Amino acid sequence: MWQQENQKLVINKISAILDATDLAYAEQMTEMFDGARRIFISGAGRSKLVGNFLGMRLMHSGYDVSMVGEIVTPSIKGGDLLIIISGSGETEQLVAFTNKAKSVGAKIVLICSKAESTIGDLADGVFQIGKQDLYKTVKGMPMGTVFELSTLVFLESVVSHLIWEKEIPEEKMRERHANME
Numbered sequence: 001m002w003q004q005e006n007q008k009l010v011i012n013k014i015s016a017i018l019d020a021t022d023l024a025y026a027e028q029m030t031e032m033f034d035g036a037r038r039i040f041i042s043g044a045g046r047s048k049l050v051g052n053f054l055g056m057r058l059m060h061s062g063y064d065v066s067m068v069g070e071i072v073t074p075s076i077k078g079g080d081l082l083i084i085i086s087g088s089g090e091t092e093q094l095v096a097f098t099n100k101a102k103s104v105g106a107k108i109v110l111i112c113s114k115a116e117s118t119i120g121d122l123a124d125g126v127f128q129i130g131k132q133d134l135y136k137t138v139k140g141m142p143m144g145t146v147f148e149l150s151t152l153v154f155l156e157s158v159v160s161h162l163i164w165e166k167e168i169p170e171e172k173m174r175e176r177h178a179n180m181e
Helices: 002-019 025-035 046-060 092-103 118-122 145-165 170-176
Strands: 039-043 065-067 081-085 107-112 125-128
Touching: 002 145, 025 081, 025 107, 025 125, 025 145, 039 046, 039 092, 046 065, 046 081, 046 145, 046 170, 081 092, 092 107, 092 118, 107 118
Parallel strands: 039 065, 039 081, 081 107, 107 125
Antiparallel strands: none
16 A cells, blocks of 8 residues: 555656646757757766666667767767756756856756756756756655656657657667667
8 A cells, every 4th residue: 555655656746847847848859959960968866867768769769869978978069969967957067067068169958956056057948847846855755856757757758749740750769779788
């Protein structure tokens, strides 16, 4: 019985966050993806893992995507897009990445729970997932869980929007999927 209650807690909290998220974001993000020469994605901790999900799906959808910090990641340049996933928008390493990207003329997108932040002030686009007051401490969902899970679901819905709008067949996505796993 307790497990069912915990599942409802998680689902209800994510639903509340997503209900408070601007529906126009999917179209705006798609336009930014399409306008970029290449896409770079970064985050820290579990937010980085959420970024890995997004990076994989964007690659499957035909975009040129790199994950910041990987040994084969190329230099970011003007015309590129850096996507930062950070609940606070204040993570020191991510602020440094943002400043570097800005200095070479790349565009920056922040996906966050708090739009007013150091990275938010530098970004060309800020996508706040939910509203700040919805991120109060939730027993059973510690240390950023609400943001990370909500952002994962939100970004999966953005990818769903993107592949629907562009009519990308799943077979085409499968062709791009790793075949050495």
